[in-house]
Amino acid sequence: MALPGTIKNPQNLCNSLKPICKHLLFARNISNIPSDESTVANDLISIFTKQPFSPENPELQSLAGMLNTGVVETALKGFRSWKAAHKFFIWASNQWAFRHNVYTYNAMASVLSRARQNAPLRALTAEVVNSRCSMSPGALGFLVRCLGSVGMVDEANALFDEVRKKGLCVHNDYSYNCLLEAVSRSGRVDLVEMRLKEMRDQGWEYDKYTLTPVLKVYCNAGRFDKALDAFNEIFDRGWADAHVLSVLVLSFCKWGEVDKAFELVETMEDRDVRLNEKTFCVLIHGFVKESRVDKALQLFHKMQQSGFVPDVSLYDVLIGGLCMNKEHEKALCLYSEMKNLKVKPDIGVISKLISSFSEGGEGELTRLLEEIYDDIGVEDKVLVYNSFLNSLVNTGSIGKACQLLSAMMGIGLDEDVEINKFFRDKEMVAPNANSFTTVINGLLKANKLDLALSLFVEMAQFGCKQELQLYNNIIDGLCNSNRLEESYKLLRQMEESGFEPTQFSHNCIFGCLCRKKDVSGAIDMIKKMRVYGHEPWIKHSTLLVKELCKNGKTLEACKFLADMVQEGFRPDIIAYSACLDGLVKNGEIDAAFKLFQDISALGFCPDVLAHNIMIKGLCKAQRIAEARHLFNEMETKGLVPSVITYNLLIDGFCKNGQIDEAMLYLSSMFGKEKEPNVITYTTLINGLCNAGRPDDAILLWDKMVEKKCDPSRVAFMAFIHGLCKCGRPNSALVHFHEMEKRKMEPDSFVYVALVSAFLADLNFVSAYEILKEMVDKEKLPDPHDKNYTIVRVAVSKLSENAQTSSSITSLIRQGSLPTILYSDNRDDITSFRIKLESFHTPGLADAGCAAVALLYFLRQSFFGTVRRPVRILCQEICSGGSKVELKMGRQQLE
DNA sequence: TTAGGGTTAG
Numbered sequence: 029m030a031l032p033g034t035i036k037n038p039q040n041l042c043n044s045l046k047p048i049c050k051h052l053l054f055a056r057n058i059s060n061i062p063s064d065e066s067t068v069a070n071d072l073i074s075i076f077t078k079q080p081f082s083p084e085n086p087e088l089q090s091l092a093g094m095l096n097t098g099v100v101e102t103a104l105k106g107f108r109s110w111k112a113a114h115k116f117f118i119w120a121s122n123q124w125a126f127r128h129n130v131y132t133y134n135a136m137a138s139v140l141s142r143a144r145q146n147a148p149l150r151a152l153t154a155e156v157v158n159s160r161c162s163m164s165p166g167a168l169g170f171l172v173r174c175l176g177s178v179g180m181v182d183e184a185n186a187l188f189d190e191v192r193k194k195g196l197c198v199h200n201d202y203s204y205n206c207l208l209e210a211v212s213r214s215g216r217v218d219l220v221e222m223r224l225k226e227m228r229d230q231g232w233e234y235d236k237y238t239l240t241p242v243l244k245v246y247c248n249a250g251r252f253d254k255a256l257d258a259f260n261e262i263f264d265r266g267w268a269d270a271h272v273l274s275v276l277v278l279s280f281c282k283w284g285e286v287d288k289a290f291e292l293v294e295t296m297e298d299r300d301v302r303l304n305e306k307t308f309c310v311l312i313h314g315f316v317k318e319s320r321v322d323k324a325l326q327l328f329h330k331m332q333q334s335g336f337v338p339d340v341s342l343y344d345v346l347i348g349g350l351c352m353n354k355e356h357e358k359a360l361c362l363y364s365e366m367k368n369l370k371v372k373p374d375i376g377v378i379s380k381l382i383s384s385f386s387e388g389g390e391g392e393l394t395r396l397l398e399e400i401y402d403d404i405g406v407e408d409k410v411l412v413y414n415s416f417l418n419s420l421v422n423t424g425s426i427g428k429a430c431q432l433l434s435a436m437m438g439i440g441l442d443e444d445v446e447i448n449k450f451f452r453d454k455e456m457v458a459p460n461a462n463s464f465t466t467v468i469n470g471l472l473k474a475n476k477l478d479l480a481l482s483l484f485v486e487m488a489q490f491g492c493k494q495e496l497q498l499y500n501n502i503i504d505g506l507c508n509s510n511r512l513e514e515s516y517k518l519l520r521q522m523e524e525s526g527f528e529p530t531q532f533s534h535n536c537i538f539g540c541l542c543r544k545k546d547v548s549g550a551i552d553m554i555k556k557m558r559v560y561g562h563e564p565w566i567k568h569s570t571l572l573v574k575e576l577c578k579n580g581k582t583l584e585a586c587k588f589l590a591d592m593v594q595e596g597f598r599p600d601i602i603a604y605s606a607c608l609d610g611l612v613k614n615g616e617i618d619a620a621f622k623l624f625q626d627i628s629a630l631g632f633c634p635d636v637l638a639h640n641i642m643i644k645g646l647c648k649a650q651r652i653a654e655a656r657h658l659f660n661e662m663e664t665k666g667l668v669p670s671v672i673t674y675n676l677l678i679d680g681f682c683k684n685g686q687i688d689e690a691m692l693y694l695s696s697m698f699g700k701e702k703e704p705n706v707i708t709y710t711t712l713i714n715g716l717c718n719a720g721r722p723d724d725a726i727l728l729w730d731k732m733v734e735k736k737c738d739p740s741r742v743a744f745m746a747f748i749h750g751l752c753k754c755g756r757p758n759s760a761l762v763h764f765h766e767m768e769k770r771k772m773e774p775d776s777f778v779y780v781a782l783v784s785a786f787l788a789d790l791n792f793v794s795a796y797e798i799l800k801e802m803v804d805k806e807k808l809p810d811p812h813d814k815n816y817t818i819v820r821v822a823v824s825k826l827s828e829n830a831q832t833s834s835s836i837t838s839l840i841r842q843g844s845l846p847t848i849l850y851s852d853n854r855d856d857i858t859s860f861r862i863k864l865e866s867f868h869t870p871g872l873a874d875a876g877c878a879a880v881a882l883l884y885f886l887r888q889s890f891f892g893t894v895r896r897p898v899r900i901l902c903q904e905i906c907s908g909g910s911k912v913e914l915k916m917g918r919q920q921l922e
Numbered sequence: 923t924t925a926g927g928g929t930t931a932g
Binding site: 469497500501504530531532535565566567568569570571573574600601602603604605606607608609635636637638639640641643644670671672673674675676678679682705706707708709710711712713714740741742743744745746747748749750775777778 | 923924925926928929931932
């Protein structure tokens with residue numbers, strides 16, 4: 029069917045196959061096409077491209093008679109759109125006097141594969157086989173490569189066998205090579221190995237183009253050793269070239285073996301095999317991405333030595349890498365080199381340098397600018413200023429950023445600001461929207477909301493457009509400062525400017541309303557959000573629920589959640605859990621239980637955490653049997669109780685006087701490999717002590733230590749307190765010292781427990797020592813604390829004991845026991861005098877002590893009510909002969 | 923250039 033002069037099987041020309049490349053070649057040279065064929069083809073293209081297309085077009089009908097495979101092949105190559113080409117191809121198929129040959133099929137296949145149209149390509153392949161058109165190995169190879177290039181490996185493989193089976197093609201080494209090339213892309217090692225064996229069995233020799241796909245398939249499949257074997261074979265046979273080297277080097281990089289890749293490049297270089305330009309570029313990018321700028325630079329120099337001239341994008345990536353590594357000077361050197369080589373730096377390179385040098389402070393940045401400023405085109409100058417503003421903002425110099433921006437706006441420069449010296453001789457550049465945005469965002473971050481707002485207004489006056497994101501950021505700033513009205517106003521302004529609020533804008537305001545506990549406002553906002561299809565963020569709803577519950581408004585919290593459901597937003601289990609917890613904390617266990625059941629009705633399955641809250645509530649309400657029931661139910665629901673679940677239940681049993689039951693749950697934890705934590709042990713140790721079983725508590729403490737569970741401060745305090753309660757102050761003291769050794773500070777009640785326990789044991793000296801330590805460490809309880817009375821009694825006892833009374837007196841003299849001394853609010857002088865005497869201050873003769881006592885007395889909040897008695901006291905002190913203290917007393921008094 | 927929110931011991 030081919031016309032005279034048409035090359036019958038052009039693909040054969042490729043049989044020596046230059047590297048099988050992605051670009052599929054057509055061997056039909058345009059100059060070989062007879063001019064009348066070319067005219068017909070062009071006319072056809074024009075008709076099929078014009079809209080509307082009509083098959084009835086009389087011109088088309090006359091051209092139909094002139095169809096031949098040459099015309100069709102030429103026309104197919106001339107279409108710009110694959111769709112039009114395909115339409116023409118189908119039309120041609122339907123012309124009674126025309127029949128496609130392998131070259132028209134291949135022309136269509138090429139168009140479809142380039143357009144990545146797999147479905148019509150698959151149909152075309154089937155048609156080729158069905159039409160029984162014969163083909164040379166080269167033509168088959170071409171079609172196979174079309175299929176391979178779009179990943180249709182199975183189709184290529186099947187086609188290969190079918191054409192052989194139907195006798196349409198006799199394979200040769202070239203057709204095998206094409207098939208291997210197609211399969212190698214897929215990483216299907218088995219298939220490649222099978223075809224390779226088949227090829228050898230049929231007596232075909234391997235060549236470079238056989239082994240290169242083999243190398244590729246091993247690389248793609250990550251088969252490191254096999255890939256190396258293939259490469260070595262290629263190398264030994266003297267076939268290694270830039271392409272083969274690139275395949276392996278790029279794979280090394282993909283596997284993260286950057287150093288190996290580099291070694292390979294060096295070894296091959298010694299043997300005169302060098303990378304091609306593209307591979308150099310890919311590798312340099314890859315090395316920088318892997319933070320191996322050193323290797324990237326070495327490659328870069330090799331690339332230059334190989335005679336390639338790097339373009340601006342390579343300088344950009346290298347300078348970027350150096351900047352990232354904080355190698356500012358090297359980056360600047362590369363920049364100079366680039367300029368010397370007449371490669372024009374672009375704003376990307378310049379921005380990288382600026383942001384890198386800005387980390388070194390303003391001095392460094394100025395030094396850089398002096399070097400590069402003249403290289404920057406007028407239109408890019410504002411970008412430099414913006415980079416500068418950005419760096420000032422990022423380094424916290426927001427004030428300087430504002431000054432520079434003012435200068436840009438023509439408001440003037442501050443003489444004292446060092447950074448501005450550079451800009452002083454320069455012609456100022458007017459700011460753009462980005463300049464304002466940078467500074468406003470910086471001001472917002474620095475909590476200078478009012479400045480940000482005024483700049484936002486000025487920005488518009490300056491003719492710069494306020495973008496949506498900036499509106500959002502300012503609304504966010506206002507909401508974070510609880511300036512709700514202004515944020516509403518800005519939201520309206522934003523809408524008037526033609527911006528539709530985003531989910532973020534609405535949620536800023538919703539969050540603010542929730543923080544303010546404004547339930548109706550929050551619901552109104554939810555309604556508005558529903559109109560826009562925005563989802564209220566659950567963190568805000570949860571916060572509102574928590575805040576309401578904290579203030580005892582559990583009913584409102586429940587209603588809020590119900591209203592949300594009403595508005596079509598179903599809160600999640602977390603918001604409900606917060607509400608459950610609020611109810612439980614408020615003692616509303618029945619309401620909590622009802623909500624717990626309602627949650628399930630809403631389609632949630634309460635999780636472990638929600639169960640924990642309920643178990644806590646039930647235990648708190650002493651409904652321990654129900655708590656245990658809920659615990660058992662968890663397992664039937666497929667929930668695995670957490671350590672916290674166990675801890676809560678164990679605590680419930682302890683508090684309910686069922687310590688043995690609690691211990692059973694501890695055993696069950698070990699059985700279920702649920703490791704108890706320090707809270708489990710602390711709860712039980714506390715429970716055992718409360719049950720009067722200090723020896724068991726000690727055993728459990730030892731077990732905890734043995735299990736490498738580190739006791740916490742709370743654990744120590746509970747244990748010491750418990751031992752004291754059980755009358756074991758000496759054991760308690762050992763742990764008290766251990767606690768101090770670990771730099772853990774005990775709370776006041778621990779000291780009190782020890783003092784009381786030692787006193788009960790009649791060990792006055794030890795009791796005094798602990799009391800003294802409590803005083804020295806300022807751990808005396810607050811007068812409103814119930815322990816306060818205990819200390820008072822203790823002091824009283826110690827002051828009456830011969831071993832400790834003088835030490836107590838001296839503590840009083842030092843003024844270390846202030847509030848103890850004046851522990852009641854009686855304002856009569858008699859009561860005061862009695863107190864003094866009770867601490868072995870003989871009458872008022874020891875005026876020094878009395879005066880000190882007086883000063884502390886004055887510090888008490890009931891000063892106003894004791895003015896008269898104090899005045900009398902002062903006189904008495906005076907008659908006792910202590911004038912200094914008296915003066916002080918008077919100063920305080922008057 | 924837009925998460926993290928709910929539960930345990932003295």
